[in-house]
Amino acid sequence: xxxxxxxxxxxxxxxxxxxxxxxxxxxxxxxxxxxxxxxxxxxxxxxxxxxxxxxxxxxxxxxxxxxxxxxxxxxxxxxxxxxxxxxxxxxxxxxxxxxxxxxxxxxxxxxxxxxxxxxxxxxxxxxxxxxxxxxxxxxxxxxxxxxxxxxxxxxxxxxxxxxxxxxxxxxxxxxxxxxxxxxxxxxxxxxxxxxxxxxxxxxxxxxxxxxxxxxxxxxxxxxxxxxxxxxxxxxxxxxxxxxxxxxxxxxxxxxxxxxxxxxxxxxxxxxxxxxxxxxxxxxxxxxxxxxxxxxxxxxxxxxxxxxxxxxxxxxxxxxxxxxxxxxxxxxxxxxxxxxxxxxxxxxxxxxxxxxxxxxxxxxxxxxxxxxxxxxxxxxxxxxxxxxxxxxx
Numbered sequence: 001x002x003x004x005x006x007x008x009x010x011x012x013x014x015x016x017x018x019x020x021x022x023x024x025x026x027x028x029x030x031x032x033x034x035x036x037x038x039x040x041x042x043x044x045x046x047x048x049x050x051x052x053x054x055x056x057x058x059x060x061x062x063x064x065x066x067x068x069x070x071x072x073x074x075x076x077x078x079x080x081x082x083x084x085x086x087x088x089x090x091x092x093x094x095x096x097x098x099x100x101x102x103x104x105x106x107x108x109x110x111x112x113x114x115x116x117x118x119x120x121x122x123x124x125x126x127x128x129x130x131x132x133x134x135x136x137x138x139x140x141x142x143x144x145x146x147x148x149x150x151x152x153x154x155x156x157x158x159x160x161x162x163x164x165x166x167x168x169x170x171x172x173x174x175x176x177x178x179x180x181x182x183x184x185x186x187x188x189x190x191x192x193x194x195x196x197x198x199x200x201x202x203x204x205x206x207x208x209x210x211x212x213x214x215x216x217x218x219x220x221x222x223x224x225x226x227x228x229x230x231x232x233x234x235x236x237x238x239x240x241x242x243x244x245x246x247x248x249x250x251x252x253x254x255x256x257x258x259x260x261x262x263x264x265x266x267x268x269x270x271x272x273x274x275x276x277x278x279x280x281x282x283x284x285x286x287x288x289x290x291x292x293x294x295x296x297x298x299x300x301x302x303x304x305x306x307x308x309x310x311x312x313x314x315x316x317x318x319x320x321x322x323x324x325x326x327x328x329x330x331x332x333x334x335x336x337x338x339x340x341x342x343x344x345x346x347x348x349x350x351x352x353x354x355x356x357x358x359x360x361x362x363x364x365x366x367x368x369x370x371x372x373x374x375x376x377x378x379x380x381x382x383x384x385x386x387x388x389x390x391x392x
Contacts, residue, residue, distance in 0.1 A: 029066045029315060029322065031308075032089030033100040034082055034110065037074035040200070040226030043255055044102055044300050045074070048124060050293055051301030054285070055308035057292075064315035066322075071095055075102075077200070079109035086113045096322050097122060099307045102225075102300070104128035104147065104174040115139040120328065122311060124304040127351075129178045133385030136349040139325075141332055143306040143339075145272055146351050146383035147175050148182030150249040151222065153270040153356035153377040155186035158218070158247060164189045167216040169207060171227065172196035179222040179249060185384060192216045197223075202230045208238050218245040228252070229259045236263035252361050254298035257369050265369060269359045272352075273299045273341050274373050281338035296370070302340045309337040345380070349389035353380050 035045035073085035107126035114121040127147040170176035228251035289297040317331030318324040
């Protein structure tokens with residue numbers, strides 16, 4: 001039923017967008033990639049774009065025998081701009097796939113536009129819980145995670161460790177709420193306060209004063225990108241690092257560490273990926289990324305790299321016949337490519353079933369500060385929403 005429906009939808013979309021000429025004559029695969037390339041979050045977007053370009057280098061810029069053309073777009077951190085970009089990519093540039101997107105609120109706006117046109121959307125960061133559950137879509141794949149999963153792993157670690165008073169901070173948007181929900185799914189200790197800050201906020205002096213007054217045993221923070229950089233600096237300047245343990249998700253990473261340096265040392269994260277994860281694909285990715293860009297890659301980039309390899313697996317399976325959307329979806333569901341996280345499976349909602357690790361920011365003998373895996377917290381972890389997904 002769903003396959004025939006999708007075929008009809010794809011046919012209607014093709015007519016609506018007035019694709020010119022037979023697809024078999026098409027000489028290129030066109031992929032639209034939406035990320036944030038302006039303002040403080042642009043540093044994330046650049047890592048994503050750079051990792052896409054490295055993936056294309058590894059594929060010699062070809063998929064299924066076809067040359068690959070990328071169309072990049074800056075969503076400016078705004079859902080309405082993301083929608084405009086998606087529509088332009090589909091109508092003007094006639095892309096075959098859309099990928100990317102950092103922010104959950106942008107993804108929630110863009111995904112229905114792409115899948116509603118009969119095109120495959122591959123999300124490379126945003127993990128909004130509705131898209132893993134009731135709003136799942138057969139044309140939507142994630143190469144990252146559901147928002148809840150990394151904080152679920154951290155919640156389990158904190159619960160097992162016996163931390164009994166926790167102060168919680170996150171930005172006030174979909175992902176922030178998901179992160180806290182995930183934490184509380186496994187952490188059953190006392191949360192002294194939940195503080196939802198402004199999205200994009202850069203000054204945390206008031207919040208730091210407030211959390212100090214609550215005298216918790218530890219602090220949980222989800223503050224990605226530039227938000228995390230400012231918070232980590234101010235937390236350190238306030239003298240709290242080393243005194244009040246800080247546990248984070250998507251806050252201490254290969255983007256924030258160079259900016260905050262020693263202010264990051266000793267802080268814990270949970271993630272599904274790390275530069276020191278040992279497998280051949282990841283070793284090659286980290287080595288070649290260092291050679292090409294002179295720095296360590298970050299998980300945003302690893303997810304974006306994997307999106308290109310996932311799309312490649314679908315196109316190879318149909319021998320370059322981009323009209324065969326059903327065939328590409330069926331192939332992509334197998335996750336039959338060398339993921340940087342190692343082998344994984346797709347759940348029924350097209351979100352990965354994967355391992356999650358505890359990482360710690362450490363200073364190496366050379367003086368570099370790096371994230372190192374400390375232990376595995378979850379193996380083959382499923383998100384909490386897949387049972388609400390109607391795909392089978």
